[in-house]
Amino acid sequence: MFEKRYYYLITCQYLGYRFHGWQKQPNLKTVHLMIDKTLNFILEGKRFKTLGSGRTDAMVSATEAAFELFIYHEIEDIDVFLKLFNQNLPQDIRALKIRQVDAEFNVIQDSKVKEYLYVFAHGDKFHPFCAPVITTILDELDTELMKAGAKLFEGHHYFKSYCYKPTDNGIYNREILTCEIVENTVFTANFFPEQSFILRVRGKGFMRNQIRLMMGVLIELGKGEKTLQDIADSLHSDNEIIVHYIAPASGLILNKVDFS
Numbered sequence: 001m002f003e004k005r006y007y008y009l010i011t012c013q014y015l016g017y018r019f020h021g022w023q024k025q026p027n028l029k030t031v032h033l034m035i036d037k038t039l040n041f042i043l044e045g046k047r048f049k050t051l052g053s054g055r056t057d058a059m060v061s062a063t064e065a066a067f068e069l070f071i072y073h074e075i076e077d078i079d080v081f082l083k084l085f086n087q088n089l090p091q092d093i094r095a096l097k098i099r100q101v102d103a104e105f106n107v108i109q110d111s112k113v114k115e116y117l118y119v120f121a122h123g124d125k126f127h128p129f130c131a132p133v134i135t136t137i138l139d140e141l142d143t144e145l146m147k148a149g150a151k152l153f154e155g156h157h158y159f160k161s162y163c164y165k166p167t168d169n170g171i172y173n174r175e176i177l178t179c180e181i182v183e184n185t186v187f188t189a190n191f192f193p194e195q196s197f198i199l200r201v202r203g204k205g206f207m208r209n210q211i212r213l214m215m216g217v218l219i220e221l222g223k224g225e226k227t228l229q230d231i232a233d234s235l236h237s238d239n240e241i242i243v244h245y246i247a248p249a250s251g252l253i254l255n256k257v258d259f260s
Contacts, residue, residue: 007101008069008078009259015092016061017132017250023055031056031093035067038088042081047072053111053257057209061133062254064096068107075100113177113258114206118199118215119184119251122222127191134187134196135251141222143197146181149221149231150199153179153214157235161243162217164209173237178202181218200255209246216245 012035020028024036036050049070056062075081078098085095121130122137130136153176160172184196199218201211217234220226234241 003072006071006074007103007105008098009066009101010069010098011064011066011096013063013094013096014061015132016056016059021056021058022052034090034093038085042084042088051107053107056254057249059249060252064256065254066107066257110260111257112260113202113204115202115256116211117253117255118211119187119196121193121196126193129191132250135248137219139223143181143222146218146222149218149228150179150181152231158237159210161234161239161241162210162213163207176201176203212247212252213243215247217243219247220245
């Protein structure tokens with residue numbers, strides 16, 4: 001007998017500092033694991049499945065991530081469900097919204113643009129409470145030069161140098177819609193440094209550690225260890241440049257996922 005299935009899109013946010021990324025892994029605490037554990041409890045063991053719009057690495061946070069919930073009974077009151085879900089989630093995960101979608105919706109393929117933010121400060125040792133969301137670079141950085149470097153990533157380029165452990169059959173011709181460094185006015189606290197910055201990157205999708213490798217090169221640029229020409233050269237298909245420095249994970253935040 002055919003069993004009708006219902007589909008819901010849930011957006012959520014989380015502080016990734018104590019999690020080993022999104023994806024479930026044996027014997028490790030991950031965001032997906034805690035979400036499924038909570039759903040299993042509030043759905044009282046009823047059959048369900050969840051699928052995320054993408055994976056974040058260990059210690060990476062999100063202000064607006066998304067996952068799809070597949071269940072075999074309709075949620076009668078989504079507001080009550082959302083409240084119950086939040087009451088039982090750990091305090092560093094919060095569900096924001098839920099809406100019903102149809103069977104044609106695909107949480108992976110229908111995500112058209114993802115926006116990531118990388119928050120950083122430089123030139124000093126800052127309050128330890130900053131650690132979950134701000135990467136501290138002890139050296140002084142030339143942020144104006146880094147702003148120029150960030151703009152070089154915009155457009156269609158060959159990003160093999162910015163993929164962790166690339167293979168010969170990967171798809172490396174990709175488009176970056178926005179790549180800019182701006183002063184941080186998004187995340188504030190009384191223990192934050194007086195000045196901090198955000199690398200803002202928007203695109204359809206990103207390869208493993210791509211943004212952290214891009215940020216790593218920009219940090220090297222800001223230190224005077226790389227040039228603007230080095231970055232420009234690294235984006236050509238005939239280059240053999242290997243990017244080594246992966247910027248720390250805790251400054252990276254999935255800020256938004258836009259769906260069609």
